[in-house]
Amino acid sequence: MNSLKKLNFCIAILAITLFSCALQAQITNDITSNQALKVLLAAKAKAETDNVLVNIAVVDAGANLKAFVRMDESYLGSIDVAIKKAKTARYFNIDTGKLGELTQPGGIIYNIELTNNGLVSFPGGIPIKNKEDKIIGAIGVSGGTIEQDREIATVGAQAILN
Amino acid sequence: MNSLKKLNFCIAILAITLFSCALQAQITNDITSNQALKVLLAAKAKAETDNVLVNIAVVDAGANLKAFVRMDESYLGSIDVAIKKAKTARYFNIDTGKLGELTQPGGIIYNIELTNNGLVSFPGGIPIKNKEDKIIGAIGVSGGTIEQDREIATVGAQAILN
Amino acid sequence: MNSLKKLNFCIAILAITLFSCALQAQITNDITSNQALKVLLAAKAKAETDNVLVNIAVVDAGANLKAFVRMDESYLGSIDVAIKKAKTARYFNIDTGKLGELTQPGGIIYNIELTNNGLVSFPGGIPIKNKEDKIIGAIGVSGGTIEQDREIATVGAQAILN
Amino acid sequence: MNSLKKLNFCIAILAITLFSCALQAQITNDITSNQALKVLLAAKAKAETDNVLVNIAVVDAGANLKAFVRMDESYLGSIDVAIKKAKTARYFNIDTGKLGELTQPGGIIYNIELTNNGLVSFPGGIPIKNKEDKIIGAIGVSGGTIEQDREIATVGAQAILN
Numbered sequence: 001m002n003s004l005k006k007l008n009f010c011i012a013i014l015a016i017t018l019f020s021c022a023l024q025a026q027i028t029n030d031i032t033s034n035q036a037l038k039v040l041l042a043a044k045a046k047a048e049t050d051n052v053l054v055n056i057a058v059v060d061a062g063a064n065l066k067a068f069v070r071m072d073e074s075y076l077g078s079i080d081v082a083i084k085k086a087k088t089a090r091y092f093n094i095d096t097g098k099l100g101e102l103t104q105p106g107g108i109i110y111n112i113e114l115t116n117n118g119l120v121s122f123p124g125g126i127p128i129k130n131k132e133d134k135i136i137g138a139i140g141v142s143g144g145t146i147e148q149d150r151e152i153a154t155v156g157a158q159a160i161l162n
Numbered sequence: 163m164n165s166l167k168k169l170n171f172c173i174a175i176l177a178i179t180l181f182s183c184a185l186q187a188q189i190t191n192d193i194t195s196n197q198a199l200k201v202l203l204a205a206k207a208k209a210e211t212d213n214v215l216v217n218i219a220v221v222d223a224g225a226n227l228k229a230f231v232r233m234d235e236s237y238l239g240s241i242d243v244a245i246k247k248a249k250t251a252r253y254f255n256i257d258t259g260k261l262g263e264l265t266q267p268g269g270i271i272y273n274i275e276l277t278n279n280g281l282v283s284f285p286g287g288i289p290i291k292n293k294e295d296k297i298i299g300a301i302g303v304s305g306g307t308i309e310q311d312r313e314i315a316t317v318g319a320q321a322i323l324n
Numbered sequence: 325m326n327s328l329k330k331l332n333f334c335i336a337i338l339a340i341t342l343f344s345c346a347l348q349a350q351i352t353n354d355i356t357s358n359q360a361l362k363v364l365l366a367a368k369a370k371a372e373t374d375n376v377l378v379n380i381a382v383v384d385a386g387a388n389l390k391a392f393v394r395m396d397e398s399y400l401g402s403i404d405v406a407i408k409k410a411k412t413a414r415y416f417n418i419d420t421g422k423l424g425e426l427t428q429p430g431g432i433i434y435n436i437e438l439t440n441n442g443l444v445s446f447p448g449g450i451p452i453k454n455k456e457d458k459i460i461g462a463i464g465v466s467g468g469t470i471e472q473d474r475e476i477a478t479v480g481a482q483a484i485l486n
Numbered sequence: 487m488n489s490l491k492k493l494n495f496c497i498a499i500l501a502i503t504l505f506s507c508a509l510q511a512q513i514t515n516d517i518t519s520n521q522a523l524k525v526l527l528a529a530k531a532k533a534e535t536d537n538v539l540v541n542i543a544v545v546d547a548g549a550n551l552k553a554f555v556r557m558d559e560s561y562l563g564s565i566d567v568a569i570k571k572a573k574t575a576r577y578f579n580i581d582t583g584k585l586g587e588l589t590q591p592g593g594i595i596y597n598i599e600l601t602n603n604g605l606v607s608f609p610g611g612i613p614i615k616n617k618e619d620k621i622i623g624a625i626g627v628s629g630g631t632i633e634q635d636r637e638i639a640t641v642g643a644q645a646i647l648n
Contacts, residue, residue, distance in 0.1 A: 105429045391556070
């Protein structure tokens, strides 16, 4: 297959993909903009109910920032922590709290937090899955206790399924 | 639930939230979380109407990230550009396009873009003012032409006044 | 002009400045330039009394650098440590030494120091509050023992209340 | 000379140096903490007289931050610009505005601003000299027009000589 054929082939695939996506976004494995906002608002509503001030970040399947909101009076330092929690959760498809069990002194991936321009290995980052159980992104929450952050992130991630 | 229903759902949640907060906001000179989301959604709606794919960032009075959303299929490289446009607009209380008139070769602040971990000096970043004409934050839009980005940012910034 | 005269000169200028600004300050929840200088000089005077050589940084409510001074012969490496201590204290509204109790191996936020472009989690950073008990910024001190740094920072932060 | 002797030798030199410095700081070619504060306050007083809102930074002979102050409501983006102006002025012992004449497209040191983690090549940074005409540090001012910044920096630098 020469270059031109390859290009045509790619364009054809792209055309088909775009067409089928136009009807129903859900079949792709990347979180949509509206889904990300839905996750964000569900997590924010949960945080408001619990009276916790948090930063909430959503990244897409490529671990790139998709949506973000910072509640008033929440920690300034939690902006970066929330984004890094979301990225960490998607980088390794893991609950960030579980990652932390492996990164302690003596742990099998000790100090992996130093890679990727800084990872976060305590709770509050969770992968987001669609109804087909495929990971389509991740959410990171920071500002409350680690238990609160994880709970808010979980509520956010589950909003996709409703 | 199709896309339209999803959008309506988001708007409904947002409307309720905005209403319950309407009484206590506006008194400080820092953008609130709900104002930032309102700016974001107004800019996104404008972009959808114009059929432009953009990233939209809102920073607060301290130039810290307050809210962000990336439209589907918009440029990945525009995530950072949108955030830097918003920061630049607040760093110097200026329409980023006007800054660019001064930073060209021979300009009075040539190469200032190299400070502050990278500034953006073309259109798409605009300060956000409240009804008392005080700057409370800034919006940055990236992904369309510079004219489109500036127009979408303007619509977003003005949503505060409605 | 010898050192003592120079110091008196500085204090005199400062006193005049503070007096002329006394009427309009305090109403916002952000530290003013003159308050920051007052904090700086109070901390410096304490360090001189204790015969400790330190760097002293003050950040505002947005965690942006507001004032800084480095004592002669103090550690060069303490410039960045002092600034990061102040930022950390404001990022999380906490005495940096208390943060450190949570970031040790096995701690609930182990390795959070890797976020926000580097945090400092040992003593010497303290939030600055106004008379209404609102956090308006933070001070970071580095160069002495951690006990000395914390004590100097505390004296600095309390200068706001006099 | 073995290690122990070398150490004793160093300590002896240090003791002599400290002793002679204690009497008259001026003989060294590095700006002192009190001189830096004097420069800072003189520049601030000039800015207040001129009704300009600026950030003012002073670096020592080693181009390390020695003192800093940000006036209320001055540009957030000027924190970094002021510090980089001071560093640039000391890095090359030059008025930053003069450097800019050489860094334009076609200039002999085109784009040198990209080195040293970011230089500033427009006016506002000036070396500070002592009475013996030795460079002992530099001042950087940012927030006004480039003419205002340069004038305020000049007044600051000259305060050393009074």
